[in-house]
Amino acid sequence: xxxxxxxxxxxxxxxxxxxxxxxxxxxxxxxxxxxxxxxxxxxxxxxxxxxxxxxxxxxxxxxxxxxxxxxxxxxxxxxxxxxxxxxxxxxxxxxxxxxxxxxxxxxxxxxxxxxxxxxxxxxxxxxxxxxxxxxxxxxxxxxxxxxxxxxxxxxxxxxxxxxxxxxxxxxxxxxxxxxxxxxxxxxxxxxxxxxxxxxxxxxxxxxxxxxxxxxxxxxxxxxxxxxxxxxxxxxxxxxxxxxxxxxxxxxxxxxxxxxxxxxxxxxxxxxxxxxxxxxxxxxxxxxxxxxxxxxxxxxxxxxxxxxxxxxxxxxxxxxxxxxxxx
Amino acid sequence: xxxxxxxxxxxxxxxxxxxxxxxxxxxxxxxxxxxxxxxxxxxxxxxxxxxxxxxxxxxxxxxxxxxxxxxxxxxxxxxxxxxxxxxxxxxxxxxxxxxxxxxxxxxxxxxxxxxxxxxxxxxxxxxxxxxxxxxxxxxxxxxxxxxxxxxxxxxxxxxxxxxxxxxxxxxxxxxxxxxxxxxxxxxxxxxxxxxxxxxxxxxxxxxxxxxxxxxxxxxxxxxxxxxxxxxxxxxxxxxxxxxxxxxxxxxxxxxxxxxxxxxxxxxxxxxxxxxxxxxxxxxxxxxxxxxxxxxxxxxxxxxxxxxxxxxxxxxxxxxxxxxxxx
Numbered sequence: 265x266x267x268x269x270x271x272x273x274x275x276x277x278x279x280x281x282x283x284x285x286x287x288x289x290x291x292x293x294x295x296x297x298x299x300x301x302x303x304x305x306x307x308x309x310x311x312x313x314x315x316x317x318x319x320x321x322x323x324x325x326x327x328x329x330x331x332x333x334x335x336x337x338x339x340x341x342x343x344x345x346x347x348x349x350x351x352x353x354x355x356x357x358x359x360x361x362x363x364x365x366x367x368x369x370x371x372x373x374x375x376x377x378x379x380x381x382x383x384x385x386x387x388x389x390x391x392x393x394x395x396x397x398x399x400x401x402x403x404x405x406x407x408x409x410x411x412x413x414x415x416x417x418x419x420x421x422x423x424x425x426x427x428x429x430x431x432x433x434x435x436x437x438x439x440x441x442x443x444x445x446x447x448x449x450x451x452x453x454x455x456x457x458x459x460x461x462x463x464x465x466x467x468x469x470x471x472x473x474x475x476x477x478x479x480x481x482x483x484x485x486x487x488x489x490x491x492x493x494x495x496x497x498x499x500x501x502x503x504x505x506x507x508x509x510x511x512x513x514x515x516x517x518x519x520x521x522x523x524x525x526x527x528x529x530x531x532x533x534x535x536x537x538x539x540x541x542x543x544x545x546x547x548x549x550x551x552x553x554x555x556x557x558x559x560x561x562x563x564x565x566x567x568x569x570x571x572x573x574x575x576x577x578x579x580x581x582x583x584x585x586x587x588x589x590x
Numbered sequence: 591x592x593x594x595x596x597x598x599x600x601x602x603x604x605x606x607x608x609x610x611x612x613x614x615x616x617x618x619x620x621x622x623x624x625x626x627x628x629x630x631x632x633x634x635x636x637x638x639x640x641x642x643x644x645x646x647x648x649x650x651x652x653x654x655x656x657x658x659x660x661x662x663x664x665x666x667x668x669x670x671x672x673x674x675x676x677x678x679x680x681x682x683x684x685x686x687x688x689x690x691x692x693x694x695x696x697x698x699x700x701x702x703x704x705x706x707x708x709x710x711x712x713x714x715x716x717x718x719x720x721x722x723x724x725x726x727x728x729x730x731x732x733x734x735x736x737x738x739x740x741x742x743x744x745x746x747x748x749x750x751x752x753x754x755x756x757x758x759x760x761x762x763x764x765x766x767x768x769x770x771x772x773x774x775x776x777x778x779x780x781x782x783x784x785x786x787x788x789x790x791x792x793x794x795x796x797x798x799x800x801x802x803x804x805x806x807x808x809x810x811x812x813x814x815x816x817x818x819x820x821x822x823x824x825x826x827x828x829x830x831x832x833x834x835x836x837x838x839x840x841x842x843x844x845x846x847x848x849x850x851x852x853x854x855x856x857x858x859x860x861x862x863x864x865x866x867x868x869x870x871x872x873x874x875x876x877x878x879x880x881x882x883x884x885x886x887x888x889x890x891x892x893x894x895x896x897x898x899x900x901x902x903x904x905x906x907x908x909x910x911x912x913x914x915x916x
Contacts, residue, residue: 281847285728306849362913387916389722392900393859394915396715399876399903400869402611446862508853521607521872523632527834527864533719534860536772538853543726546847550725570904570911574718575896577725585896587688589720590713 265556266324267549268292270315270345271331272303274509275354278545279329280306286549288579292325322348327552329353334360343367346566347375350555352548354384361387369566378559380567383551384544385535386410390515392569393533397517401529404519407445409437409458413511413540421486422463425479427471430499432506434462437514448518448528461492464506466499511540550577591882592650593875594618596641596671597657598629600835601680604871605655606632612875614905618651648674653878655679660686669693672892673701676885678878680710680870687713695892704885706893709877710870711861712736716841718895719859723843727855730845733771735763735784739837739866747812748789751805753797756825758832760788763840774844774854780815787818790832792825837866876903 269276283291293311300312328349334357342353372379422431444451477494512535521527537543554576595602609617619637626638654675660683668679698705748757770777803820838861847853863869880902
């Protein structure tokens with residue numbers, strides 16, 4: 265199965281790495297909107313092509329993994345490419361997924377291809393766990409917690425404040441809230457009660473740190489609804505201690521059964537990830553395998569993780585997974 | 591969707607209860623090998639039929655949930671019934687699943703029905719989580735822990751010892767082993783290092799308790815490979831404190847990514863269940879829905895949880911699950 269990467273940032277690099285771990289997949293190459301010569305792939309053997317040429321290679325590529333951003337790249341890219349390729353994307357603007365689905369579906373049907381959108385861990389594996397848990401326990405309550413992990417959007421928001429040179433923001437679930445959910449107490453939790461925000465900020469030498477801290481903790485939408493802690497550190501400390509992109513989280517559903525609802529059940533799925541983009545890339549490659557298989561069987565149109573039979577994700581045969589994992 | 595229950599013990603009762611929680615399902619009735627008049631269902635309106643008559647109702651039943659035991663009931667029952675019905679079973683003798691699959695597949699194809707075998711939580715939800723986690727992290731290590739929960743088989747084994755009137759055995763995961771796995775230490779764990787066994791025993795008044803305890807802790811296969819604790823209690827205490835059938839467990843996969851494998855990831859799925867049979871029954875009903883939908887689309891043959899697209903498990907429409915859960 266020949267996979268190509270369209271868009272080459274952290275996520276694209278993660279896909280390049282993940283393909284090495286899946287012996288039934290092969291990297292055709294990377295497509296980039298930057299000058300190809302300016303792009304240094306992880307492995308020297310990886311070929312880099314201009315994005316504009318991608319359709320020249322439509323017969324050489326089984327699945328194209330689109331590694332663009334959800335805000336401005338994917339809404340146009342995924343439908344455009346789904347006409348010529350089986351594609352996977354990680355579109356993650358939850359509220360806009362139905363609209364994205366519709367435009368991608370029309371394009372994929374027109375081209376006779378399979379497009380799987382919103383693949384990753386949230387949306388993605390977390391969504392799957394919400395669906396399974398809801399189907400099993402119809403009477404219950406859902407909780408999703410994120411972290412401990414780096415939020416790129418919140419880090420960027422801090423960097424836009426005057427006097428800030430660099431910043432890294434961690435989202436942290438509140439342990440007592442998690443404990444209460446796991447104990448089956450079905451708490452009603454406010455935004456503030458679920459997560460705290462921890463910020464490491466590099467300020468310019470002459471900057472007013474009190475003002476920067478005030479601007480962060482009062483920033484609407486991003487920080488004002490949370491208990492936020494700000495630490496000022498040096499650029500050296502930031503580079504040394506906060507270079508990684510860890511993330512993770514918890515999806516929990518609690519529910520009850522029995523004639524009087526007396527029996528309580530807790531279903532929990534959690535991820536603890538050293539590298540958010542590398543893990544997301546691993547999920548993308550597994551779903552690329554499924555897209556290829558679905559397309560090979562004559563299926564077409566837009567799909568989500570909900571439409572994919574789990575057996576299609578595995579490099580092993582159906583007989584093998586039944587014997588080894590069931 | 592009309593569901594019938596074939597076999598009426600704890601699991602059958604759980605299915606009767608679960609159908610009440612799923613408004614798109616309706617209970618046709620219970621089939622039993624005992625005299626129907628001797629069976630008291632949970633709800634007085636539930637009809638009870640003799641098992642021998644089940645094929646008379648083949649046009650009235652969309653899915654038959656077979657609630658028999660894996661040792662002697664299901665190997666014969668599921669293939670026999672799959673010729674006339676869409677069926678679900680919870681066959682859980684892991685080593686014999688490929689053989690069971692083959693006989694059920696032949697029968698289901700002959701009758702043009704869908705049969706989903708080995709549905710529940712292990713095999714079932716735990717199997718699904720092993721498959722997803724392996725597909726995402728090809729380079730890693732799997733761990734499954736069970737408990738804290740009641741093992742019916744181990745409780746029965748204790749009851750067969752001379753001088754034992756009643757017993758309840760709990761399987762308990764070793765916390766330090768769980769912690770080591772979660773920390774990504776990839777430990778190699780022996781049977782003894784993963785689980786302990788805790789036994790509550792009611793002994794006859796004149797019984798030799800020292801002998802009973804010795805017979806338990808040295809019993810091959812069941813106890814000799816574990817650290818086992820035995821407490822002697824009264825029948826009143828057993829009935830008061832150990833009447834429930836709780837269970838649960840953990841499926842964990844740890845793996846690494848990156849050019850040098852330096853980034854570690856932990857995927858964990860866990861269940862904490864007050865009632866093992868009631869939760870298993872909830873899983874059976876969700877997969878009964880999927881079996882009905884698959885059969886309605888013209889599919890047939892033996893399936894496992896790996897073959898079922900998650901969307902088919904939900905009472906909600908595809909549009910709804912995309913909008914609400916993705």
